[in-house]
Amino acid sequence: MNTEKSKKLFEEAKKYIPGGVNSPVRAFNSVGGDPLFITNGKGSKFYDADENEYIDYIGSWGPHLFGHNPTFIKKALLDAVENGTSFGTPTELEIKMAELIIELVPSVKMVRMVNSGTEATMSAIRAARGYSGKEKFIKFEGCYHGHADYFLIKAGSGALTLGVPTSPGVTTGNAADTLVADYNNIESVKKLLKSNKGEIAAVIIEPIAGNMGVVSSNKNFLIELRSLCNEENIFLIFDEVMTGFRVAVGGAQEVLAVKPDISTFGKIIGGGLPVGAFGGKEDIMNMIAPVGPVYQAGTLSGNPLAMAAGVAALSHIKKHPELYDELENKSSYLENGFKENLKSIGKNYAINRVGSMMCMFFTEEPVEDFNSAVKSDTELYGKYYHQMLQRGIYLAPAQFEALFVSTAHTTDDLDKTIKAHAESLETVLR
Numbered sequence: 001m002n003t004e005k006s007k008k009l010f011e012e013a014k015k016y017i018p019g020g021v022n023s024p025v026r027a028f029n030s031v032g033g034d035p036l037f038i039t040n041g042k043g044s045k046f047y048d049a050d051e052n053e054y055i056d057y058i059g060s061w062g063p064h065l066f067g068h069n070p071t072f073i074k075k076a077l078l079d080a081v082e083n084g085t086s087f088g089t090p091t092e093l094e095i096k097m098a099e100l101i102i103e104l105v106p107s108v109k110m111v112r113m114v115n116s117g118t119e120a121t122m123s124a125i126r127a128a129r130g131y132s133g134k135e136k137f138i139k140f141e142g143c144y145h146g147h148a149d150y151f152l153i154k155a156g157s158g159a160l161t162l163g164v165p166t167s168p169g170v171t172t173g174n175a176a177d178t179l180v181a182d183y184n185n186i187e188s189v190k191k192l193l194k195s196n197k198g199e200i201a202a203v204i205i206e207p208i209a210g211n212m213g214v215v216s217s218n219k220n221f222l223i224e225l226r227s228l229c230n231e232e233n234i235f236l237i238f239d240e241v242m243t244g245f246r247v248a249v250g251g252a253q254e255v256l257a258v259k260p261d262i263s264t265f266g267k268i269i270g271g272g273l274p275v276g277a278f279g280g281k282e283d284i285m286n287m288i289a290p291v292g293p294v295y296q297a298g299t300l301s302g303n304p305l306a307m308a309a310g311v312a313a314l315s316h317i318k319k320h321p322e323l324y325d326e327l328e329n330k331s332s333y334l335e336n337g338f339k340e341n342l343k344s345i346g347k348n349y350a351i352n353r354v355g356s357m358m359c360m361f362f363t364e365e366p367v368e369d370f371n372s373a374v375k376s377d378t379e380l381y382g383k384y385y386h387q388m389l390q391r392g393i394y395l396a397p398a399q400f401e402a403l404f405v406s407t408a409h410t411t412d413d414l415d416k417t418i419k420a421h422a423e424s425l426e427t428v429l430r
C-alpha cells in the first residue's frame, strides 16, 4: 500500500504541531509507524491522501453512529450555514437540542451545552462540588473523562496507551482531591467512602467503559454504587460521552437500568461537530450560572452549526429507534465472525462487546477491569493492527480503545473485515 503523501504530510505536520497531531490518540505511538492523513469519508469508508480506501471502525472516535457524512446531517449543516455561523445569543435550535436530549434520556431534566466531552465532565464535577460544598470525588482506574487536570489520574485512552497515568502539569493539590477506586469492585469504593467520610462530592464512572478497551460494569456493582451514593449523599455522575446514544437510545443507563444524578454527553450528540453536554435534575442544574452561583460558560456553546448537526442526529435516532437492533445484529455478526476465526486458530482472546462498541484484547483471560485489561499483549496488537490496515481495515491505533460499528457498515464490509481478521491473526501468530 502506497502511503507516500501521508508520510510527507506527517513530516510537515510535525514541524508545526506537537507530534504532528492535535490529539495524541491519532498518533501511531503504540502501534508503530506513521499516521495516515484522511481526506474524505462517505458511509462506512474513508480515504487517505494517497486515495487508499479503508473500512473505518473508529468513526471519528465515536461520533459517527451513521457512518461518514450522512446526507441528512450534511443537509442540516448546509441549511444552517446559510443563516450564519455564530451569534452569541440564544437560538431556537438550542431549545430543540435540549428537548431531544431530555426526551430521550429520562434522568435528564435540564441540560447545558458545551463544546467537548472534557468540558461536560469538568462542569459536572464543578456543579456537584458547588452543590454539596465537598471537594473530593471518586473515579475508577482505567476510566477516561477528558483531559481536565483532576481526571488525569490513572486515566484510560491515550493517557493509558502512552503510559502517562498521571500527567506532568497536574498539581499534587489537584491530584489529592481525586480518589481512585477499582472498576467493578464495590469494596474498593466502600474503603474510600469510609476513610473520606463526609468529604466526597461525587462518584464519576463510565458505566460501560470504552477507554480501557470495552469493559462493562456488572449490574450488581452499579446498583450497589447507586445505593452507596444515596446513603452518603454523593452525586453519581455517569460519563456517557461515548455510550450516550451509542449502546441504546438512552445510553448505558438504559442498558444497565441504573439512573445517575448527572449525565455527561459528547461525541454522537454533535453529529460530527465539536459538542458536549451535561444534565440532570432541576435542583442540581439550577446551581449553574446565571441562575445559581456555579460559574460555567462558553463563547461558542450551543453553536448553531453544532446544534443543527446534533438536532439532525438526535431527530434521526428518535425517528428510527430500530437502528439499535440493526447495530446489534451487525455487531454480533462481526463478533461471531471474530470468534469463529479465533476458534479455528485455537486462541481464546477476550472479546468484550456492548451493542456497537467492541474490543478484542490480546489476552485469554476475561477482562473485567483495568488490571485484567493491561494483561493484553500490546506489541501483538500493534502487529495485528498493521496487518488489518494493509487489508484496508481501519481500527483504533491502540489496544485500549473501542471498535465502533455504524449503521453504514454493510454485510460486505463485515465479511471483508472478518476475512482480514483471520488472515491478520494467522500472519502475526505464525
Ligand SMILES: *Cc1c(COP(=O)(O)O)cnc(C)c1O
Binding pocket: 115, 116, 117, 118, 119, 121, 144, 145, 146, 147, 206, 210, 211, 239, 240, 241, 242, 266, 267, 276
Ligand atoms: C471522549 C471521552 C471524553 C472526552 O471527550 P472530548 O470531547 O474528547 O473532550 C470524556 N469521557 C469519555 C467517556 C469519553 O469517551
